[in-house]
Amino acid sequence: MPNSYNYQTLPSNDNINAYSYCLEVRxxxxxxxxxxxxxxxNLRFSALGDSMYxxxxxxxxxxxxxxxxxxxxxxxxxxxxGDNGNNIASYNLESGNLxxxxxxxxxxxxxxxxxxxxxxxxxxxxxxxxFLASSNGPVHFxxxxxxxxxxxxxxxxxxPSPSYHYDYSYIRxxxxxxxxxxxxxxxxxxxxIDFFGQGTVLIQSSEEELAGRMNLQRLTSEISGLGQHDLxxxxxxxxxxxxxxx
Amino acid sequence: xxxxxxxxxxxxxVRLNNEEVFTKRGAMIAxxxxxxxxxxxxxxxxxxxxxxxxxxxxxxxxxxRGSGEVFYAYLGKHVTLLKLNGERFYAESESILAYDSRLRxxxxxxxxxxxxxxxxxxxxTGQGLFTTTLEGHGELAVLSDGDMxxxxxxxSNPVFVDxxxxxxxxxxxxxxxxxxVSWKTFVGQTSGESYQLQFTGNGTVYIQASER
Numbered sequence: 001m002p003n004s005y006n007y008q009t010l011p012s013n014d015n016i017n018a019y020s021y022c023l024e025v026r027x028x029x030x031x032x033x034x035x036x037x038x039x040x041x042n043l044r045f046s047a048l049g050d051s052m053y054x055x056x057x058x059x060x061x062x063x064x065x066x067x068x069x070x071x072x073x074x075x076x077x078x079x080x081x082g083d084n085g086n087n088i089a090s091y092n093l094e095s096g097n098l099x100x101x102x103x104x105x106x107x108x109x110x111x112x113x114x115x116x117x118x119x120x121x122x123x124x125x126x127x128x129x130x131f132l133a134s135s136n137g138p139v140h141f142x143x144x145x146x147x148x149x150x151x152x153x154x155x156x157x158x159x160p161s162p163s164y165h166y167d168y169s170y171i172r173x174x175x176x177x178x179x180x181x182x183x184x185x186x187x188x189x190x191x192x193i194d195f196f197g198q199g200t201v202l203i204q205s206s207e208e209e210l211a212g213r214m215n216l217q218r219l220t221s222e223i224s225g226l227g228q229h230d231l232x233x234x235x236x237x238x239x240x241x242x243x244x245x246x
Numbered sequence: 247x248x249x250x251x252x253x254x255x256x257x258x259x260v261r262l263n264n265e266e267v268f269t270k271r272g273a274m275i276a277x278x279x280x281x282x283x284x285x286x287x288x289x290x291x292x293x294x295x296x297x298x299x300x301x302x303x304x305x306x307x308x309x310x311r312g313s314g315e316v317f318y319a320y321l322g323k324h325v326t327l328l329k330l331n332g333e334r335f336y337a338e339s340e341s342i343l344a345y346d347s348r349l350r351x352x353x354x355x356x357x358x359x360x361x362x363x364x365x366x367x368x369x370x371t372g373q374g375l376f377t378t379t380l381e382g383h384g385e386l387a388v389l390s391d392g393d394m395x396x397x398x399x400x401x402s403n404p405v406f407v408d409x410x411x412x413x414x415x416x417x418x419x420x421x422x423x424x425x426x427v428s429w430k431t432f433v434g435q436t437s438g439e440s441y442q443l444q445f446t447g448n449g450t451v452y453i454q455a456s457e458r
Contacts, residue, residue, distance in 0.1 A: 082455030
C-alpha cells in the first residue's frame with residue numbers, strides 16, 4: 001500500500017519522497033512551468049508577464065531568456081511538485097550564491113535573486129532563501145580542485161567561475177575536421193569542467209542528463225543567442241545528420 | 247491465489263501455483279518453473295475486449311499460466327502493490343503492470359462523471375474518455391515514475407491534479423476540469439498549469455512524480 005496523505009499530513013516545505021516535494025505556499029514563489037502534479041487549497045498560477053507581479057519579477061528575475069520557463073504561484077495551499085521521476089532536493093541559501101544548470105531549477109523563493117550565469121545554460125541564485133533543483137540520482141557534494149563531466153554537473157557554489165579542461169587526444173581530434181563535426185556528444189573522458197579555489201561543486205549520480213524533454217529545452221534556449229551565419233551552419237549540420245540512409 | 251511480492255522497488259515477483267495472472271505485454275524479464283505466456287484480453291469477455299479496442303482504453307495484456315515464479319519490470323518504473331477488498335479501482339490503462347485473475351476488468355465512460363466537463367477532460371488531456379476499472383478481491387501492481395503518492399480527498403478538501411500525473415483513484419469521487427485559461431493564454435502569455443483535474447467527494451487519488 002502506498003503512503004496516503006491528506007492536507008494535514010502532507011509535509012510542509014519538505015520532500016514527500018526522493019522524487020516529489022511539497023511546498024506550502026504563503027508568499028509568491030517562482031516555479032518551473034508544468035511541474036505541479038497536485039495541489040490543495042486556493043492557488044493561482046500566473047505568467048511572469050502578468051502585470052500584477054511586475055514589481056516582484058523586476059526585483060527577482062534577472063534572466064530574460066528563461067522568462068517563459070517559470071510561473072508565479074500565490075495564494076494559500078500546498079503544492080506537490082514532481083519532475084519526470086527525477087530526484088528533487090531543496091537547498092537553503094544564507095546570503096550565499098549557487099549556480100545551477102537552468103533546466104534543473106524547479107522553483108525558488110521570491111526572496112532570492114535569479115540571474116543568468118555567464119556560463120551558457122546556467123542560472124545563478126543569490127541571497128537568503130530556499131530553492132529546489134532536480135537531478136538524475138541523488139546529489140553529491142565535492143570540493144575543488146576537481147574535474148567534472150559536463151553532463152553530470154549540477155552546479156557550484158562559492159567558487160571561481162569554472163573553465164574547460166581538454167585531454168590531448170581531444171585536441172588532436174579538433175585538428176581532424178571530420179572528427180570534430182562527428183563529436184556531438186563526448187564521453188566526458190576527454191573534456192571536463194575544471195574547478196579550483198574554495199567552494200563546493202554539486203554533481204548528480206549519473207552521467208546522463210535528466211529524463212524528459214530537458215535537453216531540447218536547453219538547446220533551444222542557447223540557440224537564441226546565435227547569429228544568422230551560425231544558424232545557417234547549424235541547420236546544414238542538422239540536415240546532414242537527418243539525411244536518411246547514411 | 248497468486249502471491250505478489252516486491253523484490254525491490256522496481257521488480258515484482260509473482261508466484262503461481264497452477265494459476266494465472268494478467269500483466270502488461272513485454273514486462274516479463276525472467277521466470278522459473280513451468281509457465282506459459284500468451285496474448286490475452288484480460289479475463290474479460292469478448293464484448294469487453296471489443297469495447298476496449300473501440301474506446302482506446304486498450305490494455306496491451308498477456309496472461310502467464312502455470313506453476314513457478316515470474317519476474318516483471320517495466321522501463322525502470324517504480325511498482326506499487328495495491329490490495330482490493332471488493333472495491334473498485336479506476337486506473338489509466340497504461341499504468342497497470344499486473345493484476346490477479348480474481349479481479350474483474352472493465353471500462354468506464356468517464357464522460358458520465360461531471361457531465362460536459364468530463365467530456366472536455368478526455369478531449370483536452372488526451373487520456374481518453376474512458377478509464378479502466380478493476381473490481382473484486384485481489385492484488386494489482388501499478389507503475390509510476392518515482393514512488394506512488396496517495397492524496398486523500400474529503401468534502402472540505404478537494405484536490406487538483408495534473409492530468410499527466412494522474413494514475414488512478416478509488417472511492418466515491420467525481421472529477422471535473424478546472425481551467426485557468428484566460429484571454430492572455432491565447433495571446434501567447436501562457437501561464438502553464440492551465441488546466442487541472444479537480445476531484446471532489448470521499449476517496450484517494452494516486453499520482454506519480456511526473457508530468458511527461
